[in-house]
Amino acid sequence: MSLDIEHIRQDFPILKRELRPGVKLVYLDSTATAQKPASVIEAMDSFYRLSNANIHRGVHTLAEESTALYEQAREKIARFINAASPRQVIYTRNTTESLNLVAYTWARANLKPGDLVILTEMEHHSNLVPWHMLAAERGIRLEFIPVAENGLLDLDAYKKLLELGPKLVSFTHMSNVLGTINPAKEIIALAHAAGAVTMLDGAQSVPHFAVDVKALDVDFMAFSAHKMLGPTGIGALYGKTALLEAMPPFLGGGDMIKEVKLRSFRANDLPYKFEAGTPAIAEAVGFGAAVDYLNSVGMDNVAAHEHEITEYALERLEEIPGVKLFGPEAKFKGGVAAFTLDCAHPHDVAQILDGDGVAVRAGHHCAQPLHEKFGIPATSRASFYLYSTKEEVDRLVDGIYKVKKIFS
Amino acid sequence: MDDLYREVIIEHYKNPAYRGHLDPHDYSFEDSNPLCGDHIEITLQISADGAVSDARFDGHGCAISQASADLLIESIIGKPLEDVRHLTKQDVLDLLGIELGPVRLKCALLSLKVLKAGVYGLGEASDSLVE
Ligand SMILES: Cc1ncc(COP(=O)(O)O)c(C=O)c1O
Numbered sequence: 050m051s052l053d054i055e056h057i058r059q060d061f062p063i064l065k066r067e068l069r070p071g072v073k074l075v076y077l078d079s080t081a082t083a084q085k086p087a088s089v090i091e092a093m094d095s096f097y098r099l100s101n102a103n104i105h106r107g108v109h110t111l112a113e114e115s116t117a118l119y120e121q122a123r124e125k126i127a128r129f130i131n132a133a134s135p136r137q138v139i140y141t142r143n144t145t146e147s148l149n150l151v152a153y154t155w156a157r158a159n160l161k162p163g164d165l166v167i168l169t170e171m172e173h174h175s176n177l178v179p180w181h182m183l184a185a186e187r188g189i190r191l192e193f194i195p196v197a198e199n200g201l202l203d204l205d206a207y208k209k210l211l212e213l214g215p216k217l218v219s220f221t222h223m224s225n226v227l228g229t230i231n232p233a234k235e236i237i238a239l240a241h242a243a244g245a246v247t248m249l250d251g252a253q254s255v256p257h258f259a260v261d262v263k264a265l266d267v268d269f270m271a272f273s274a275h276k277m278l279g280p281t282g283i284g285a286l287y288g289k290t291a292l293l294e295a296m297p298p299f300l301g302g303g304d305m306i307k308e309v310k311l312r313s314f315r316a317n318d319l320p321y322k323f324e325a326g327t328p329a330i331a332e333a334v335g336f337g338a339a340v341d342y343l344n345s346v347g348m349d350n351v352a353a354h355e356h357e358i359t360e361y362a363l364e365r366l367e368e369i370p371g372v373k374l375f376g377p378e379a380k381f382k383g384g385v386a387a388f389t390l391d392c393a394h395p396h397d398v399a400q401i402l403d404g405d406g407v408a409v410r411a412g413h414h415c416a417q418p419l420h421e422k423f424g425i426p427a428t429s430r431a432s433f434y435l436y437s438t439k440e441e442v443d444r445l446v447d448g449i450y451k452v453k454k455i456f457s
Numbered sequence: 458m459d460d461l462y463r464e465v466i467i468e469h470y471k472n473p474a475y476r477g478h479l480d481p482h483d484y485s486f487e488d489s490n491p492l493c494g495d496h497i498e499i500t501l502q503i504s505a506d507g508a509v510s511d512a513r514f515d516g517h518g519c520a521i522s523q524a525s526a527d528l529l530i531e532s533i534i535g536k537p538l539e540d541v542r543h544l545t546k547q548d549v550l551d552l553l554g555i556e557l558g559p560v561r562l563k564c565a566l567l568s569l570k571v572l573k574a575g576v577y578g579l580g581e582a583s584d585s586l587v588e
Pocket of ligand 1: 080081144145146221225273284
C-alpha cells in the first residue's frame with residue numbers, strides 16, 4: 050500500500066506554514082526532530098485543559114485520570130516496541146538520558162577498571178561521551194567497530210574485537226549521518242555469544258521502521274519521543290527485567306522509593322525505581338498519541354514511503370556536479386542524505402536553502418568522530434519522514450543549483 | 458538572505474587577501490566553533506611602537522566566518538594593539554554590513570574571539586570576549 054501523503058500532510062499543522070510570503074516550508078530535518086500531528090498537540094492540550102494533576106499521589110479524580118493517562122501511554126509504547134511488559138519501559142527525558150542512565154547505573158555497578166566496552170565509529174555523541182566520562186572515572190577501555198568507506202560497519206573487525214571479551218556492546222541502530230541501518234540482530238547475537246550485554250541506540254530506528262525488542266533480543270534500548278512525532282522532553286529506556294531489577298537506582302527523590310527513613314531508603318519497583326520526581330506527564334500523554342498515530346499509518350508503510358523518497362533523493366542529488374554523498378547505497382539506508390558541495394560550506398548551503406524555505410541541517414550532527422573519519426568538518430543533511438514528498442526533494446535540488454550559482 | 462551573500466562577502470571568501478601564517482609572529486591563537494567545525498588561526502606581528510605591523514588568518518569554514526576573518530585582519534593592520542583589544546561585536550558586524558541571526562553570529566564572531574583571546578594571552582577563547 051502506498052501512503053496517501055496529501056492526507057497525512059493535512060494532519061501536520063506546521064507543514065502548512067509559509068515562512069515568508071509565498072515561501073512554503075519544506076521541512077527536511079526530521080532526523081533532528083520530527084514535526085507533530087494535530088492529534089499529539091491536541092492530546093497534550095486536552096490533558097492540560099481537562100485532566101492535569103500530579104501522578105501517583107492523591108486519590109482525587111484528576112490525580113486518578115492523569116495517572117491512568119500516563120500509564121496508558123507507557124503501555125502503548127511497550128506494545129509499539131513489543132516489550133513483554135510496560136514495567137520494562139522507563140520514561141526518561143530523551144535518548145541521551147536513557148543512554149546515560151545505563152552508563153550511571155548498570156555500568157557503574159558492573160564494570161571494573163580494564164573492562165571493555167565496544168562502541169562504533171558512527172555513534173552520536175550521546176553514545177560516546179558517557180563512556181568517555183566512565184573511562185576517565187573507572188578506567189574502562191573502549192574499542193570501536195570501524196566504519197568502512199561504503200558506510201557499513203566492518204563486522205569482521207567486530208568479530209575480532211569480541212575476542213577481547215567485552216562486557217558491553219552499545220551501538221546505534223541507524224546512523225543519523227550516514228543513514229546506515231546496522232544489522233542489529235546479528236550484532237546482538239554475536240555479542241551475547243561472547244558474553245556481553247547489549248544496548249541499542251534506537252533514536253533513529255524506532256521512529257522509522259518496526260523495531261521489536263524481543264526479536265532483536267536486545268538488553269537495553271534508548272529512544273526519544275520527539276523524533277517519532279511526539280513532544281520534546283520525554284524519551285524511554287527499554288530494558289530486560291532481570292537487568293533492570295539488579296541495577297541500582299538513578300536519581301534519588303520522590304516516586305522512586307517504597308519507603309524512606311531518615312538515614313535510608315528502599316527503592317521502588319520497576320519502572321518507578323528509575324523515575325524520580327514529577328515526570329513529564331503531558332509529554333507522556335503526547336508520546337502515547339504519537340505512537341497511536343504511527344500505528345494508524347503502519348510502520349511498514351512509513352518505512353516503505355521513506356525508502357521511496359530516499360531512493361529518489363539520492364538519485365537526484367547524485368546528478369548534481371560537485372555534490373558528494375556520504376553513506377551506503379539506498380538498500381542499506383534510512384531516510385537521510387548527508388552531502389557536501391565542492392564550492393560552498395555546508396553552513397552556506399543550509400542558509401541559502403533556508404532562503405527558499407528548505408530546512409536542512411548543517412554541521413557535524415553530533416557525530417564529530419565520524420566526520421573526522423571521512424576527513425570533512427561538516428556536511429549538509431536532508432532527512433525524510435512519512436510526510437516528505439518528491440516535490441520537496443525537487444525543491445532541495447533546485448536550491449542546491451542556486452547555491453552553485455551564487456558561489457560559482 | 459541574498460543580502461547575506463553580498464558580493465563583498467563571496468569575494469573575501471573566495472579570494473581572501475590575508476589568508477596565511479606569519480613566521481615569526483608575536484601572537485598566535487586558534488579556535489573552532491563547536492557547532493559547525495569552523496576553524497580560525499590568527500598570527501600577528503607587532504612593531505616597536507605597539508601597533509599591528511602585519512597579520513594573517515588561516516582555517517576553514519563557511520563564507521561568513523572566513524570573509525569576516527579576512528575583513529577583520531584587513532581592518533587591524535596598522536592599528537595600535539590597544540585598539541585591537543577593544544574591538545567589539547559591532548565592529549565586525551559593521552565590517553560585514555549584514556544582519557545575522559544568533560547561529561550565524563557565532564560564525565561571524567569566531568575570528569574576533571580568536572584575535573582577542575590571542576592579544577589578551579588567554580588560554581581559551583570564550584564567548585564572553587565578544588559580548
Ligand atoms: C542516533 C542518535 N542517537 C542519539 C540522539 C540523541 O537524541 P536526543 O537528543 O533526543 O537525546 C540522536 C539525536 O540527534 C541520534 O540521532
